[in-house]
Each structure stands twice: as structure tokens, then as C-alpha cells.
Amino acid sequence: SQTIHQWPATLVQPVGSPLSLECTVEGTSNPNLYWYRQAAGRGLQLLFYSVGIGQISSEVPQNLSASRPQDRQFILSSKKLLLSDSGFYLCAWSVLETGELFFGEGSRLTVL
Amino acid sequence: AQSVTQLGSHVSVSEGALVLLRCNYSSSVPPYLFWYVQYPNQGLQLLLKYTSAATLVKGINGFEAEFKKSETSFHLTKPSAHMSDAAEYFCAVTNRDDKIIFGKGTRLHILP
Numbered sequence: 254s255q256t257i258h259q260w261p262a263t264l265v266q267p268v269g270s271p272l273s274l275e276c277t278v279e280g281t282s283n284p285n286l287y288w289y290r291q292a293a294g295r296g297l298q299l300l301f302y303s304v305g306i307g308q309i310s311s312e313v314p315q316n317l318s319a320s321r322p323q324d325r326q327f328i329l330s331s332k333k334l335l336l337s338d339s340g341f342y343l344c345a346w347s348v349l350e351t352g353e354l355f356f357g358e359g360s361r362l363t364v365l
Numbered sequence: 366a367q368s369v370t371q372l373g374s375h376v377s378v379s380e381g382a383l384v385l386l387r388c389n390y391s392s393s394v395p396p397y398l399f400w401y402v403q404y405p406n407q408g409l410q411l412l413l414k415y416t417s418a419a420t421l422v423k424g425i426n427g428f429e430a431e432f433k434k435s436e437t438s439f440h441l442t443k444p445s446a447h448m449s450d451a452a453e454y455f456c457a458v459t460n461r462d463d464k465i466i467f468g469k470g471t472r473l474h475i476l477p
Contacts, residue, residue, distance in 0.1 A: 296469040297409075297455065343408055351397050351416050352459035356408035 255280035259344045259357035266364055272317075272331040274360050276344030279325065284346040286327040287354065288319055291341040303327060339364045367392045369458050371468035379476045384428075384443040386471050388456030391437065398439040399457040399465070400430055409455060415439060426450070451475045 259276040266272060278284050288300040299312045301319035309319050316335050320328045327344060344357040372387040390396055397416045401409040413424025420432040426449075430441045439456060453472045459465040 297467045299464065302464065341406075345408075347465070351414065352463075352465050353397070353399055353411060353414055354409070354457075354465055355411070356401075359406065359408045361406065 255346070255355065257344060257346055257355055257357045259342075259360055261360060262358065263361045264363070266334050266362065268336055268364055269333045272329070272334050272338070272362070274329040274342055274344075274362075276327040276329075276357055277325055278327075278346045281325070281346065283324060285349065286321065287345040287347070288327065288329050289343040289345065291343065292339070297343070301329070334364045336364050338362065367396070367458050367460065367463060367466045369456050369466055369468040371454075371456050371471050373471050374469065375472045375474065377474040377476055378446045380448055381445050384441070384446045384450065384473065386441040386454050386456075386473065388430075388439045388441065388468060389437050390439060390456070390458045392458055392460055394460045394462075396458045396460055398430075398432060399459075400424065400428070400439075400441050401455040401457065401467075402426075403453045403455065403470075405452075412441070412454070446473075446475050448475050448477070 256279045285304050287302045290298045303309050303321045317331050342360045345354040347354050368391040370389045399414045400412040402412050403409045412428050413422045415422050415432045423429045428443045430439050432439055453470045455470045456468040457465050
């Protein structure tokens with residue numbers, strides 16, 4: 254069966270520091286992968302999605318970037334964090350036939 | 366273009382009472398519809414999905430939803446609320462060829 258993992262689960266970082274959140278999927282090949290962010294009271298915001306290795310689409314201009322170095326690995330990065338980058342980050346992969354998403358456990362980022 | 370509207374950002378029901386969370390969608394083609402549940406500090410979990418088969422869909426934890434094309438609705442119900450149902454619920458729509466669109470979420474509170 255398919256599983257998705259992301260880490261770290263919790264992260265507290267100072268403003269201006271770098272960021273790396275990692276997500277891996279097991280049990281499926283060539284998945285579509287997604288990064289979402291949840292800020293308090295603001296629902297789910299799609300940040301990036303990828304349909305294959307090295308193929309990244311950005312949904313909103315921001316301080317973050319994403320990379321997909323391997324088929325089942327998706328990384329969210331920043332060179333210099335801002336206070337506004339705080340939030341709950343969710344990685345997900347989708348079933349092509351129906352479009353439904355399966356989510357990881359989430360990573361809580363607090364920028365101080 | 367697709368869209369989802371969830372009526373009520375917060376809904377409170379008494380334990381044992383009917384749960385009704387409302388979702389209306391807009392889609393130019395036959396949609397696939399989903400309800401997800403999110404417990405605090407966790408990822409989203411699929412509750413149920415409609416993919417053009419039976420219009421009454423049964424999901425996990427006793428929840429069900431009915432697809433009503435004439436009303437463009439996909440409301441989520443549960444006959445008897447339990448304290449463990451307290452969570453945030455997201456309705457979502459896709460048509461396979463486009464990215465999934467989420468509603469802003471409804472936080473369900475269960476009163477003892």
C-alpha cells in the first residue's frame with residue numbers, strides 16, 4: 254500500500270535562517286506531488302505541485318522553492334525565512350484516476 | 366473554473382444530534398467530490414468521495430454525503446454526533462483534468 258511521510262514534524266527557526274522540509278512517498282510510481290500551507294484561519298493554500306522529476310509549478314510568488322530530485326521525493330526550501338512563513342505545511346500525492354489527494358502528517362513551522 | 370463553498374466556518378452540535386455540514390460546488394463538467402477531515406496537528410484524511418457512481422456515498426466513521434446535481438450540493442451528514450467527531454472538515458472538487466479545489470473548511474464543535 255502507499256504511504257507518505259514528511260519531516261520534521263515540528264520546527265522552530267529564527268528569521269533569516271534556511272529551511273528544508275522533506276516528503277517521500279512509497280508504494281507508487283511517478284506520483285503527482287504537492288506542497289500546501291495552512292496558516293491560522295486561512296484554509297489550504299497550494300504552494301507547489303510536480304508531475305515528474307525536476308518539473309515544478311509554483312502557484313504563488315513567495316519566499317519558498319521546491320525541488321523534486323527523485324521520483325518519490327519532494328523538498329520544500331527557503332534560503333531566508335520570514336515571519337510570514339510560519340504555518341502548517343502539508344505534502345500530498347494524488348491518484349490520477351480520480352484526483353483525490355493523500356496527505357502526509359504535516360510539518361509545523363514557527364519562525365521567530 | 367471550479368469552486369467550492371462551505372457554509373459556516375464553525376458549526377456546533379450536541380452529542381447525539383444530527384451533524385450537517387454544507388458544501389456547494391461549481392463545475393462546468395461532471396465533478397469528483399470529496400470530504401476530508403483534519404484533527405489538530407495532523408494531515409487531512411479522506412472521509413468519502415463521489416466519482417460518478419452512486420449519488421449517496423458512505424464514508425468512514427458513520428459519515429455519508431449525497432450528491433445532488435440539481436442543487437450543486439454535496440452535504441456531509443452523520444445521524445448521531447460523537448465527541449470524537451470534533452475536527453475541521455474540508456469539501457473539495459476536481460474534474461481529473463484540473464487541480465483539486467478545497468473549500469475554506471468548517472470546524473465542527475461537539476457540545477456535551
